[in-house]
Amino acid sequence: MRIWDRHSRMATALVVATALVATGASAAWSDTRSSGATPTAIVTLSPISPEAGAGAPSLASSASSSVARAAVAIRQSAAQAAAAAKAAAEQAAKKAAAEKAAKKAAAKKAAAKKAAAKKKAAAKKKAAAKKKAAAKKAAAKKAAAKKAAAKKAAAKKAAVKKSASIKAPTKVPSGGLVCRGSGGPGAAEQKVSAIGAAINSYRASHGLKKLSISRSSTLVGHAKTMATTGGIWHSGHENIVACVSDDSASTMVTAWSHSAPHKAQMLRKDVSHMTVGGAANDGWLFGAVLFS
Incomplete structure (x- = not known):
């Protein structure tokens, strides 16, 4: 103007x-x-x-x-x-x-970069914590497994020691039967479930119900003693005992079926359970069963 x-x-x-x-x-x-x-x-x-x-x-x-x-x-x-x-x-x-828009865009970009860095740091921290927790858990699991293994080994060692302390008879007791060709060191628990299954199969063939099966440390010990001695006899904790030379549970049940008293025990109708012990030694199988 x-x-x-x-x-x-x-x-x-x-x-x-x-x-x-x-x-x-x-x-x-x-x-x-x-x-x-x-x-x-x-x-x-x-x-x-x-x-x-x-x-x-x-x-x-x-x-x-x-x-x-x-x-x-x-x-x-x-x-x-x-x-x-x-x-x-x-x-x-x-x-x-x-210039104002550029400044605003730069500020927004800087804020986004800062947020991304913060998020990345948080994720990294979380991953590290998770990894640490997993490592701690794995270490605890490994320690527990090691402890359990040591406990199991100790129990096994104690059992072996206890078994060794039980003196087996040097000959078959009076009233027992000698299983010729058997006996000696090296007897081991064997075929407990197989003996029970063979008896149930025999019962089924006669139209009888199957019995539940359980392992008995007492009967396993008796079977091992018989296998070491080379003969069979009753210890007072079982109904039937046997030895067969072909290490077969089916052969053992067949042998029992050829004896009227043993057959009668296997075909009992007043029982629902059987407790079994078994041991093998040099190809021979020894068994002991209690029905209840």
Whole structure:
């Protein structure tokens, strides 16, 4: 607006000067632009000669036309300056908005990066804790297994020691039967379940129900003693005993079936359970069974 006002004042001064010249006065122009003050037309009058008076209208018309063109040029210049200023302001605003958006995007990116790093650290910490817990659990399990194995080994050792302390008879007791070709060291528990299964199969063939089966340490011990001695006899804890040379539970049941008292025991209807002991030694199988 200041540019336009200054130009307007200049145009006004020019018009005044032109009018004075048209009347025959002499004029001098002074523009105090540096101070921003209104341009001033300094006019001095001189006598009008007839010749000058005659040409005055033409001179005035020419001056008016020049002033009009100058005024248009000034207005155009002012409009261009205003448009340039507006464009510059818009450009500056656009640049500021772009910088603000870029700054916001950078802040968002930094926040996302920070959140991702935090999440990664948390996941890593959780995985480490899980791994540590798993290792601790595995170590505890291993220790428990080792302890159980040691306990089992100790129990086995104690059983062997106890078994060794039981002195087997050097010969078959009175009333027993010698299983010729059997006997000696190395007797071991064998085929407890097989003997029970063979008896149940024999009962089923006679239309009788199967009996439940359980292992008896006492009967296993008696079977091992018989296998070591090389004969069979009753210890008072079983109903039937036997020895066969082919290490077969089926052969043992067949042998019992050929003896009426033993067959009667296997086909009892007043029992539901059998306790079995079995041992083998050098190809021979010894068995002892109690029905209840």
